[in-house]
Amino acid sequence: xxxxxxxxxxxxGLDDALALLLAHGDPNIDLVGVTTVxxxxxxxxxxxxxxxxxxxxxxxxxxxxxGAAEPLTRTFRDASHVHGAGGxxxxxxxxxxxxxxxxxxxxxxxGTLRKSPGAIHLxxxxxxxxxxxxxxxxxxxxxxxASFTIMGGSYTRGNATVAAEFNIWADPExxxxxxxxxxxxxxxxxxxxxxxxxxxxxINRIKQLGALADELIVPLATFYFNPNxxxxxxxxxxxxxxxxxxxxxxxxTVVPARVDIETTGxxxxxxxxxxxxxxxxxxxVATKLDVDGFWAYVENVYARVAAEHTRD
Numbered sequence: 001x002x003x004x005x006x007x008x009x010x011x012x013g014l015d016d017a018l019a020l021l022l023a024h025g026d027p028n029i030d031l032v033g034v035t036t037v038x039x040x041x042x043x044x045x046x047x048x049x050x051x052x053x054x055x056x057x058x059x060x061x062x063x064x065x066x067g068a069a070e071p072l073t074r075t076f077r078d079a080s081h082v083h084g085a086g087g088x089x090x091x092x093x094x095x096x097x098x099x100x101x102x103x104x105x106x107x108x109x110x111g112t113l114r115k116s117p118g119a120i121h122l123x124x125x126x127x128x129x130x131x132x133x134x135x136x137x138x139x140x141x142x143x144x145x146a147s148f149t150i151m152g153g154s155y156t157r158g159n160a161t162v163a164a165e166f167n168i169w170a171d172p173e174x175x176x177x178x179x180x181x182x183x184x185x186x187x188x189x190x191x192x193x194x195x196x197x198x199x200x201x202x203i204n205r206i207k208q209l210g211a212l213a214d215e216l217i218v219p220l221a222t223f224y225f226n227p228n229x230x231x232x233x234x235x236x237x238x239x240x241x242x243x244x245x246x247x248x249x250x251x252x253t254v255v256p257a258r259v260d261i262e263t264t265g266x267x268x269x270x271x272x273x274x275x276x277x278x279x280x281x282x283x284x285v286a287t288k289l290d291v292d293g294f295w296a297y298v299e300n301v302y303a304r305v306a307a308e309h310t311r312d
Contacts, residue, residue, distance in 0.1 A: 004247050005030045005119055005146075007112055009067070009105070010239065011039030011126030012049040014083050014220045017091075019125055019151075019239035020050070021217070022298060024059045025305040028247050032120060033112055034064045035105035039126035039170055040079045041087035043069035046126070049087050051096035056216070057305065060098055067105025068129040071171035079166055082224055089223030091216060109134040113144040120144075121246045124178075125151045125239035127167050132174035135181050142183040150178070151242035153259065153272030154190040155285060164270030165190050168261060172270045176261040185283045187259055188242045189272065192252070192286040196241050198222065199234030202295055209306035217302060240298060245286070248297055253288035256281035 006029055010016040023031045034054070036047040047066040054064055070076045083089065101108065109130060113120055122145040124131055131148075134141055142148070152167035152175070160169035168175045179185055198206075198221040206213050206221070221235055245252055258278030262271040274285055 003028045005032050006121050007033045009035045009124040011037050011046045013040040015237050015239040016125050019243045022243045024057050025301040037067045037126045037130045038069045040083045045087045052093040056093050063101045065101040065103050065105040065108040072173045091219045105130045106133045110138045113141045117144040121147045123149045127170040128174040128178045129171045132177040142181040149186040149242050151188045151239045153187050155274035163268040169270030172263045179259050187283050187285045193238035193241045194236050195289040197234035197236050212306040212309045251290040251293045252286045254284040254286050257285040259283045
């Protein structure tokens with residue numbers, strides 16, 4: 001039996017798709033549900049991508065529930081300039097035949113965690129709107145979740161702005177609610193995820209996996225890589241790190257910290273203000289990745305799924 005039940009709240013998205021692949025392919029993970037949020041692209045696209053990936057990767061029994069299309073208070077701002085207009089770069093998947101769940105993502109998150117308190121690990125790889133709405137409606141989910149891991153934030157610099165990482169910048173009010181909740185969030189931020197770059201050596205190994213690599217993994221992992229940018233050794237697989245943390249925390253160095261979210265700064269809105277010497281920490285912040293161990297783990301899981309596709 002799988003050792004970790006995961007509910008993945010996401011906005012696919014190049015690296016969200018690769019995170020879904022990991023969550024589906026790791027035999028130690030039971031993916032109990034996928035919820036979608038507007039983020040990298042509009043909600044209609046993130047939901048379509050999740051549905052298509054569910055059928056292409058063959059986990060048809062896992063429910064997919066659509067959630068918030070817009071931030072709590074702000075105008076929606078996407079990252080289609082990074083992920084492509086549809087969200088999956090140049091990847092074109094068959095249209096999904098199975099429908100989205102009739103349950104709103106917020107209701108699904110609350111109901112799933114209520115049904116199995118202490119058993120399900122909640123992972124968020126997009127803006128935190130769904131999670132914030134769920135907390136506002138039922139604060140107890142912070143106690144029901146076995147753990148809560150987010151890909152978002154940074155303790156140095158951002159990527160949406162100089163100060164802010166995209167997932168936090170997209171809905172900072174939601175992020176503030178989430179970090180102020182009654183749990184210890186694990187923040188897998190840019191400082192960590194930029195260590196997980198799919199460089200040329202990694203891509204050459206993945207290319208050996210056959211059709212799955214050709215059709216999905218390599219196009220997703222190289223879509224916006226620019227070899228002309230100094231010190232850029234490959235495209236980072238940000239969201240994969242958040243899923244990997246749940247099953248392989250041994251690959252990560254984390255430090256207790258206090259994380260607060262800036263919501264009003266003229267130049268710093270969306271910044272995660274991280275204090276590594278707090279009196280009362282509210283988070284574990286990832287600082288260092290065992291890069292070789294990470295890729296050995298991820299590539300092994302991807303190879304398992306690729307082998308299944310080859311047999312079929």
